[in-house]
Amino acid sequence: MAAYYRSATEYRFSEEQTNDIIQATAYQRKGYPLCAIWFRPHDHVDIRQSIATSSERTSPDGFGSLDRLPPELLLEILFHLDMHSLFKFRQTNLRARQTINSLPQYRIVVSHGLNLLCATLRTRVATHISLLDIYSALCTKACSLCGEFGGFVFLLTWKRCCFKCIKEAPETKVQTLAAARRQFSLTEDEVGQVRTFKTLRGLHLKEQCVRKSRNAIVSVQQVRQVYEQRLSVKAGASQAQEISPEVYYILEFKTSCALPHYDRRTGNVEHAMSCAGCQLTLAKYSGSGSHEKWALDACNKMYSRDGFLEHFKWCAHAQLLWRSSENGSPQVVDME
Known part of the structure; x- marks a missing residue:
């Protein structure tokens, strides 16, 4: 100070x-969450109840071969199942909905992390993020890069981050996949080693415009790692070239989502x-x-x-x- x-x-x-x-x-600061991926409160009205509740009547349905598993093992599987598959499983029958709805971690995520949950589903990050991942992020307070209060989750690397680190840290720099392909001549195999992310259509407050198209985004750090790995196996290769600064400030917040902190000991929810x-x-x-x-x-x-x-x-x-x-x-x- x-x-x-x-x-x-x-x-x-x-x-x-x-x-x-x-x-x-x-x-x-009401404007900060709006800088990142954000959904209007009324967007959740129709799904909030259906996503968290189910009929209380006894279900005659079963899980097929999964019924042979001990209940503890089944719950462990559900915790580590990616969210896309978890919702597919939840839609199987009434018993599946009741089982998932009974998980305390699921109820907490739906209650306090619905924006982030929707962001993972709409950007398809949910295919490699589990219920345990979202719950752990919700229960984490500190920025993974600087240790200050982390009010956001950077979806490409699934790390808690503060506003400053998303804006400035090398670990959160991003660029379009098209630019990365051109600049580093990435092969299809190399692209497959990098996690990609598709931005959402809609209003982007940082740009003050409505985006009608979706851009594939990649982490600059991950691209450099793949590129340098290629260089390391080539004798006499030149040094890795620098990443061009392509509208980082805007793109980084398109791959982030605000998230409060849930204290699992007290049950209190804390916003930045x-x-x-x-x-x-x-x-x-x-x-x-x-x-x-x-x-x-x-x-x-x-x-x-x-x-x-x-x-x-x-x-x-x-x-x-x-x-x-x-x-x-x-x-x-x-x-x-």
Whole structure:
């Protein structure tokens, strides 16, 4: 934290004040999830009930040869089955629906990760992502690259990531499959070694336009690994060429989806929060060069509840908001 922004001393507060502090000085950035793959709430209305419920009557149906398996083994298979196959199995009969609906992990994913679940199905990532994978992502809090609060899942590598890492980290750089083919002269076998992803049609807020076509996207890191592997078996091969920077910022968010954190111990669901004090600081230092860049980075950072309270202890502008509030009343400020 910059010196001109950091409070001179650590701000101390009681546990009883934490909820009021968060109410007065933190907020959820509604625009961030919309930067990535996102579905309108009413898109889920028709499927939310059917995907999570089934008739309570006793089912006479069976699972055929699967009935020979011990129940524990069958459940283990369902946990590791890819989501596409799991839904196919769920449609088999009433007993299959009842069995899958009874899984606590499935109910939690449907309740709190429906956006991500729909994203995997519509992009066909669901063919290699299991129920356990989605549940594990939902129960993971930290960004896999930097350790900060990870408010997104990068679907190509199935890693929790924060906004900054999706935007800037080498591990999340992507390009179109067509560009990768041209640049690296990839063979069909080499393309088969790289996970591909098809973007969705619809409104992309970062581009401020509606996309009617779908683009095949690949991970730059995975392409480089395949390319360098080819070079390693060729004597006297030249060094790997650099990846051309093709609209990375837009493409990376087309392959990501916002996801809250589910605490399996308490059952609480935690959404990323931002600092209102940092947002006001950005307005203060707008046009001031390096100060503005630092304020923008601070403004874009998202926190868990505990992470924000640690940040608040040293954020002078958040403390100013808190002191000016009355019993934790949120400030009337446009944060978007």
